[in-house]
Amino acid sequence: MIISLNWIKEFVNLDGIEIDEIVKRFGLSTAEVESVNYVGNDIEKVVVAKILKVENHPNSNHLHILQVDDGSEQPVQVVCGAPNVRVGLKTFFAQVGGRVKQLKIKPAKLAGVESNGMCCGGNELGIEADTSGIVELDDSLKVGESIFNILPIKDVLIEVDNKSLTNRPDLWGHYGIAREFAAIFNRPLKPLNLDDPSAYSKLKKLNIKVETKNCFRYSSITVANVNKKVSSAIMKLRLNYCGMRDINLLADLTNYIMLELGQPMHAFDNAVVKGITVIEADKPIVMETLEHEKHTIEPGAIVICDDNREPVAIAGVKGGLKSGISANTNSLLIESACFDSMAIRKTSRKIGLITDASTRYEKSLDPELTITAIARLLYLLKEIDGGVKVSSSLTDVYNFKYSIHTIKTDADFICRRGGVNLKETEIVNILTRLGFKVEKQGKNLLVTVPSWRGTKDVSIREDLVEEVFRMYGYDNIKSSTMCMPLKPVDKLSTHEIEYEIKHALASIFNLNEVHSYVWNYLDFNKQIGIEQNSMLHLMEASKSGQTGLRVSLVPTLLKIADENKNKFEDISIFEIGRVFDALDENNLAVERKKLGIVLASESEKDEKLYFKLKQIAEYISNNLVGANLEFKTPAENKIYHPTNSCQIFANKQVGEMGILHPAIAKKIDARKQFAVLELDVNELISSPKQTFKYLPTSKYQPVSLDFNFVADKSTPYSTLENIINNFKCNYILEHSLKDIYINEQTLKDKISYTINVTITPKDKTLSSNDIEKFSKRFIDAFASQNIILRN
Amino acid sequence: MQQKIDEILAYLNNKLTAAKSSADCQAIRVEILGKSGKITELFRLIKDVPNEQKSAVGQLLNGAKQQAESLISAKEVAVANEELNQQIFSAKKIDITLPAPKCTGSLHxxxxxxxxxxxxxxxxxxxxxxxxxxxxxxxxxxxxxxxxxxxxxxxxxxxxxxxxxxxxxxxxxxxxxxxxxxxxxxxxxxxxxxxxxxxxxxxxxxxxxxxxxxxxxxxxxxxxxxxxxxxxxxxxxxxxxxxxxxxxxxxxxxxxxxxxxxxxxxxxxxxxxxxxxxxxxxxxxxxxxxxxxxxxxxxxxxxxxxxxxxxxxxxxxxxxxxxxxxxxxxxxxxxxxxxxxxx
CATH class of the missing domain: 3.30.930.10 (Bira Bifunctional Protein; Domain 2)
Structure with a gap:
């Protein structure tokens, strides 16, 4: 919303306060200022001039050659294209050397004729909307008089962020803003000049019926004998400065009141609309608005009808075309009403029409304001058109009366919440400045909330804390630490381990962390040939068109790999993110935190990538979690290679990994090998921990032995591993796989493993006899499973 | 006996002068002081010496053993130093300005x-x-x-x-x-x-x-x-x-x-x-x-x-x-x- 400081100054004297200070204090105490615009400084040497002579231009049929009197000694010749030029007309004239916005006025030749200056249109000067010709000024104005002495075109326009006014219905008009300034700078707020509507109580009542609870109040009055059509120059100026356009006197007046008081008003042509019935639509209604746009209003919306129940306006949003004010209107029915904020919001959103009126109604306007608005409109109308006659009594249907509410608090509470010691008198003073009535009851303060703050903003004592300290100045509150018991902090182990995993993946395994979206990308999945069925869907597709939530991180990561495939030969990415793959018995989402890894390489073999995943999985589980992993071939998920993939178990299943199915890999990037892992982080963390026990070392000399065992190729290495782990002996036994040997000629369908074993005796030195005995038992253990020592 | 000792020590001196490596020194040590080394062998002769001379001969032999020990040790130290110098001198000059493998991982x-x-x-x-x-x-x-x-x-x-x-x-x-x-x-x-x-x-x-x-x-x-x-x-x-x-x-x-x-x-x-x-x-x-x-x-x-x-x-x-x-x-x-x- 744009605030004109000149307009504000009509209600509160801000003399002696710098503009910067005004803007700063307002920003710190009330609402966010988006911009400050100093207007009127780009108008120079514009004066009142009288047209003395009008001649047709020899080279143009729309230009005229004028002689004007601008107060200089000699008449000035100027070429002008406006159609409304005529002898005797007084207008604004920009002299040579002057300026109108971007345009510097210099002597020029227009279609070959000399021109020294410019007759100005109201639109060019920014003082009215009219673009049809030059300004027509009152004849009483003195020739040569500067525009600055006639119109306050120099102004400071403060644009306030509408969002920061959401909870302040009272700040949607200049008078409310002036009230804030008065409170901030502790200056008196001047009362509004109002007509007295009670003077018409003898006149006939209007037929106003309200049939919906969503219309809290409907106040109305009719006025006849309106003959003036044009608003005052200052009214036009203010409307234009505040971002509206002047149209005609009656339309301008309702807009002016809205900008001044924040109360939207509507003027119906009284010749068309004689009475009002406010209804809730029970069937769709099509309405053509003043802008000749047709809207379908859905059942439930509030509709203003005339006394024949013909719809004449969409309540709180827009007036209808038929009943609107036209050039011939000379009697009007004025609407000043208060509607339920949510009902207006709903209708306005449904039909996609957000107007100045609906924006204000959405904020829960003060219902006490409707009469003030009428009184103010009558005052201003009479000032411009002395001949008008009020033709009805003020008719006010006030069904849902605002109930005055009071808040009980005390100075001590307010001070403690702020962390500042304020005197009670200071608190009372601030609240009073803001329009609250404060009554002292012993230690308590009984605070009555003014109606313009009470519709939704201020209702509890904490609200008063805000009122007091925003006026006191938040910047005056001193920072202060707290007194709290010293206690060790519980670290959430999952959160810690999650970070440790990320850290290890990046720092030890050279992986890059990515963040992605939780949507399931159906198009991409389809393109690479995987199927992912979401358990949860968005009710309305995201703006990027996705609807399902992901059930696995892998497709997301493959998509990222896909997007980077042409920029990198090797891709190693991971994410710890949520998947949503089930609903519990209460139909609530089951969320799992997963670690996903995708490795892709053009140089490394898929086997190596697969083993890197195993190394990572074991690192995480052994070093960060303390659990032991087992791998069972193959994985269940169809995205994996049918044989070269596995399920990962830490007691129960915690994930899967493997080489990506070649059919999918080819569709992403045929040059690259892919390996993929997905682990359930929370399952892994909560899996049973290995209890760690260190082995006592021995002072005796260890002996290291190598064994070459030959097994069928189909025998997995884990079989050998199990034999060793189950082998019982009195020595400390350590082992490692030293070599694997495959030779089609000599070994055929066999495979040879070289296993290094170190045995350390606990209580004596090993004799060659001991070693021989051990070796024999060891070899026998293998032989029993058909794994033979190779010579 | 003294003559035998002198012969062995002279032999030792010649050998040590010719020794070039730690391995040579080790071989000499075995030859002189090992289980069947030349000086060790002399100790076996004590049993044939008359009792009243046994103590004098024993002293003589121990002196010889100590002398041999210190000669060998001195040579061993000298050779080891020489070898170390040689190793340092002949080491490949490493260009540390060549790039080391980088950590290419990153956190978001x-x-x-x-x-x-x-x-x-x-x-x-x-x-x-x-x-x-x-x-x-x-x-x-x-x-x-x-x-x-x-x-x-x-x-x-x-x-x-x-x-x-x-x-x-x-x-x-x-x-x-x-x-x-x-x-x-x-x-x-x-x-x-x-x-x-x-x-x-x-x-x-x-x-x-x-x-x-x-x-x-x-x-x-x-x-x-x-x-x-x-x-x-x-x-x-x-x-x-x-x-x-x-x-x-x-x-x-x-x-x-x-x-x-x-x-x-x-x-x-x-x-x-x-x-x-x-x-x-x-x-x-x-x-x-x-x-x-x-x-x-x-x-x-x-x-x-x-x-x-x-x-x-x-x-x-x-x-x-x-x-x-x-x-x-x-x-x-x-x-x-x-x-x-x-x-």
Whole structure:
């Protein structure tokens, strides 16, 4: 919303306060200022001039050659294209050397004729909307008089962020803003000049019926004998400065009141609309608005009808075309009403029409304001058109009366919440400045909330804390630490381990962390040939068109790999993110935190990538979690290679990994090998921990032995591993796989493993006899499973 | 005997002079002093010496043994030194300016910043909590005092799910659960991924991260809130920062504030980061609304609290000078690989 400081100054004297200070204090105490615009400084040497002579231009049929009197000694010749030029007309004239916005006025030749200056249109000067010709000024104005002495075109326009006014219905008009300034700078707020509507109580009542609870109040009055059509120059100026356009006197007046008081008003042509019935639509209604746009209003919306129940306006949003004010209107029915904020919001959103009126109604306007608005409109109308006659009594249907509410608090509470010691008198003073009535009851303060703050903003004592300290100045509150018991902090182990995993993946395994979206990308999945069925869907597709939530991180990561495939030969990415793959018995989402890894390489073999995943999985589980992993071939998920993939178990299943199915890999990037892992982080963390026990070392000399065992190729290495782990002996036994040997000629369908074993005796030195005995038992253990020592 | 000894020592001297390596020395040691070495053999002759001469001969032999020992040791040391010098002298000259393998892994910039902020808060006694991404309507809205008909609940602002839940629109959705979980007083922060049904552009995302904090105790004041914000931001920006509060409006706090920080990049003089305003709007915050406390079973007559919501994305963008929020969720490795492990 744009605030004109000149307009504000009509209600509160801000003399002696710098503009910067005004803007700063307002920003710190009330609402966010988006911009400050100093207007009127780009108008120079514009004066009142009288047209003395009008001649047709020899080279143009729309230009005229004028002689004007601008107060200089000699008449000035100027070429002008406006159609409304005529002898005797007084207008604004920009002299040579002057300026109108971007345009510097210099002597020029227009279609070959000399021109020294410019007759100005109201639109060019920014003082009215009219673009049809030059300004027509009152004849009483003195020739040569500067525009600055006639119109306050120099102004400071403060644009306030509408969002920061959401909870302040009272700040949607200049008078409310002036009230804030008065409170901030502790200056008196001047009362509004109002007509007295009670003077018409003898006149006939209007037929106003309200049939919906969503219309809290409907106040109305009719006025006849309106003959003036044009608003005052200052009214036009203010409307234009505040971002509206002047149209005609009656339309301008309702807009002016809205900008001044924040109360939207509507003027119906009284010749068309004689009475009002406010209804809730029970069937769709099509309405053509003043802008000749047709809207379908859905059942439930509030509709203003005339006394024949013909719809004449969409309540709180827009007036209808038929009943609107036209050039011939000379009697009007004025609407000043208060509607339920949510009902207006709903209708306005449904039909996609957000107007100045609906924006204000959405904020829960003060219902006490409707009469003030009428009184103010009558005052201003009479000032411009002395001949008008009020033709009805003020008719006010006030069904849902605002109930005055009071808040009980005390100075001590307010001070403690702020962390500042304020005197009670200071608190009372601030609240009073803001329009609250404060009554002292012993230690308590009984605070009555003014109606313009009470519709939704201020209702509890904490609200008063805000009122007091925003006026006191938040910047005056001193920072202060707290007194709290010293206690060790519980670290959430999952959160810690999650970070440790990320850290290890990046720092030890050279992986890059990515963040992605939780949507399931159906198009991409389809393109690479995987199927992912979401358990949860968005009710309305995201703006990027996705609807399902992901059930696995892998497709997301493959998509990222896909997007980077042409920029990198090797891709190693991971994410710890949520998947949503089930609903519990209460139909609530089951969320799992997963670690996903995708490795892709053009140089490394898929086997190596697969083993890197195993190394990572074991690192995480052994070093960060303390659990032991087992791998069972193959994985269940169809995205994996049918044989070269596995399920990962830490007691129960915690994930899967493997080489990506070649059919999918080819569709992403045929040059690259892919390996993929997905682990359930929370399952892994909560899996049973290995209890760690260190082995006592021995002072005796260890002996290291190598064994070459030959097994069928189909025998997995884990079989050998199990034999060793189950082998019982009195020595400390350590082992490692030293070599694997495959030779089609000599070994055929066999495979040879070289296993290094170190045995350390606990209580004596090993004799060659001991070693021989051990070796024999060891070899026998293998032989029993058909794994033979190779010579 | 003396003659034999002299012969052996002369032999030894010749041998040692010719010795070139540690291995040569070792061979000589065995030849002279080993189990069947030349001097060791002489000791065996003692048994044939008459008793009254045994002691003198024994002394003679021991002297010879010691002499041989010290000659060999001296040579061994000399040879070892020589060998070491040789090894050093002949070593391949390594060009250390050649590149070593680099750590090419990286954390997401958000993770880096999040960790940094978490560490500041944990050092001040805050617990770090975790929240859901899919929340109930109650937790996301009702529990934090968002009115039934509030626009935020609309379809156009919130991602509603077909089971009636929502993708959480703010980290405040976790407040109720955390307030119920911990005994009072509470100091907690909870980072998390949030969602809004927005058009995505350089300044807006439908998926973004926040980090929220709450403090609840018997006498929490606005002054305390200012204290914690100031301490935290001074630590993050690694300099004493100035902050200011302006009025804000959120259903879950009363009073509510927008918190600005004096631009740490230009010290408030005006720069592109603060759009020449000297201040950066950083953090909505406020005193927890009594209804929010009540909803969590906390008596607002007895307790008060403050809450703040830091935009993690914004902090990340500020920290690293990222201008386009879309980069954060883009998976663009050209960008992401530039970030290391720590800020």
């Amino acid at each position: 910039p958000r993770t880096i910043v999040q960790r940094e902020i978490e560490e500041v808060f944990t050092s001040m006694g805050f617990v770090v909590e975790d929240g859901n991404e899919v929340e109930t309507e109650y937790n996301n809205f009702t529990a934090v005092n968002v009115p039934e008909n509030h626009p935020a609940r609309d379809m156009q602002d919130t991602f509603w799910l077909d089971n009636g839940q929502v993708l959480k629109t703010h980290t405040s959705a976790s407040q109720n659960r955390i307030l119920k979980k911990y005994p009072l007083p509470i100091r907690a922060i909870f980072p998390g991924r949030c969602f809004r049904n927005e058009d995505v552009d350089a300044g807006h995302e439908n998926t973004f991260f926040q980090l929220e904090g709450i403090i609840v105790d018997k006498e929490v004041s606005v002054g305390n809130l200012i204290y914690f914000m100031k301490e935290m931001l001074s630590k993050i920006f690694k300099k004493e920062v100035e902050i200011r509060l302006r009025p804000g409006f959120f259903p879950f706090t009363e009073p509510s504030f927008e918190m600005d920080v004096r631009c740490p990049f230009c010290d408030g003089k005006g720069c592109p980061t603060c759009k020449n305003g000297g201040w950066i709007e950083l953090c909505p915050c406020g005193m927890i609304h009594p209804q929010v406390l009540k909803n969590a079973g906390i008596n607002p007559e007895e307790y008060s609290g403050c809450a703040f919501g830091l935009g993690l994305d914004r902090m990340t963008m500020l920290t690293f000078g990222i201008n386009d929020i879309r980069e954060l969720n883009s998976g663009n490795l050209k960008l992401l690989k530039q970030f290391g492990i720590k800020n």
